[in-house]
Amino acid sequence: xxSNRLSKISDNLLKLTSxxxxxxxxxxxxxxxDKQLRNVVLALEPNWLAKNIEMDLQFxxxxxxxxxxxxxxxxxxxxSNSIKFTPATGTITLxxxxxxxMINIAVHDNGIGLTEEQQKHxxxxxxxxxxxxxxxxGGSGLGLSIVKKIINMHNGTVTVxxxxxxxxxxxxxxxxxxxxxxxxx
Numbered sequence: 094x095x096s097n098r099l100s101k102i103s104d105n106l107l108k109l110t111s112x113x114x115x116x117x118x119x120x121x122x123x124x125x126x127d128k129q130l131r132n133v134v135l136a137l138e139p140n141w142l143a144k145n146i147e148m149d150l151q152f153x154x155x156x157x158x159x160x161x162x163x164x165x166x167x168x169x170x171x172x173s174n175s176i177k178f179t180p181a182t183g184t185i186t187l188x189x190x191x192x193x194x195m196i197n198i199a200v201h202d203n204g205i206g207l208t209e210e211q212q213k214h215x216x217x218x219x220x221x222x223x224x225x226x227x228x229x230x231g232g233s234g235l236g237l238s239i240v241k242k243i244i245n246m247h248n249g250t251v252t253v254x255x256x257x258x259x260x261x262x263x264x265x266x267x268x269x270x271x272x273x274x275x276x277x278x
Contacts, residue, residue, distance in 0.1 A: 118160075119160055119163070119246060120160050120162075121158050121159050121160050121247075122158065122159075122160075122161065123156050123157070123158050124156065124157065124159070124161050125154065125155070125156050126155050126156065126157045126159075126164075126189065126196070126198075127152050127153065127154055127155050127189065129161065129164065129165060129168065130150070130152065130168055130187060130189070130198075131150065133165065133168040133169055133172055134148055134150065134172065134187065136169070137169070137172055137173060137176060140173070140176045140177075141176050141185070144176065144179065144180070144181045144182075144183070145181050145182050146176060146179055146181070146182070146183050146184065146185055147182075147183070147184045147185070148184075148185055148187070149184055149185065149186040149187070150186075150187050150188075151186060151187070151188035151189070152187070152188060152189035153189075155189055155191060155196065157196060157267065157269055157270075158269065158270040159247055159267065160243075160246075160247070163243045163246070163247075164243070164247070166239065166240075166243060167240050167243050167244065167265065170236040170237070170239065170240050171200045171240060171263050171265075172185070172187070172200060173236075174236065174237075175200050175202040175204065175261070175263075178202065178204040178205045178261070179202040179203065179204035179205075180203075180204065180205070183202060183203050183204060184202070184203055185200070185201070185202045186199070186200075186201040186202075187199070187200055187201075188201070191269070194268060194269050194270070195266055195267065195268055195269065196266070196267050196268075196269055197264060197265070197266050198264070198265040198266075198267070199262055199263070199264050199265075200262065200263045200265075201260065201261070201262040202260060202261055202262075203259065203260050204260070204261055205257075205258060205261075206255045206256050206257040206258050206259050206260055206261050207222050207253065207255040207257060207261055208257045211255075212253050212254075212255055215237055215253055216237050216238060216240075216241040216251070216253075217234075217238065218234065218235060218238045219234040219235065220234050220237075221234045244265055244267070247267055247268070248267075248268055249265060249266050249267035249268065250265070250266045251263060251264070251265050251266075252264050252266075
């Protein structure tokens with residue numbers, strides 16, 4: 094178990110280093126974002142079914158120009174975290190809202206929430222909001238750093254809004270089209 098945990102940390106560190114190197118493949122193309130999100134929800138079905146979590150999907154057909162593989166990692170991370178920190182019989186709402194040439198994707202749960210202090214640091218490398226987490230229940234504190242880097246590469250933003258012991262919402266805002274020659278740092 095410890096070997097697996099260290100392996101995941103190594104993989105995530107390599108991924109983050111690669112993303113920061115500016116040599117990481119960045120291949121935006123048009124694809125159906127709603128389909129991708131549905132596929133991520135289905136891939137994680139055993140996790141949310143085991144906790145009897147209700148998944149509320151609020152979106153219609155929408156296409157976006159982005160790097161599909163990188164964005165898949167974003168959704169897997171945000172949704173996995175949401176499932177992990179939502180209590181049994183909780184609800185997770187995944188929504189997409191288009192506003193002119195931008196798109197907002199929200200992952201909202203009625204889980205354990207975050208304090209204001211935790212929210213300030215949540216995207217930092219190795220930061221774990223729940224310091225009681227052990228190797229047994231996973232997490233390296235790198236996932237949200239990777240999410241932030243990928244969203245920045247797409248000229249987007251990712252923010253968190255939370256109320257401790259009530260809810261957490263991660264809001265990703267992306268342009269509908271990404272200029273493959275220009276990325277934020």
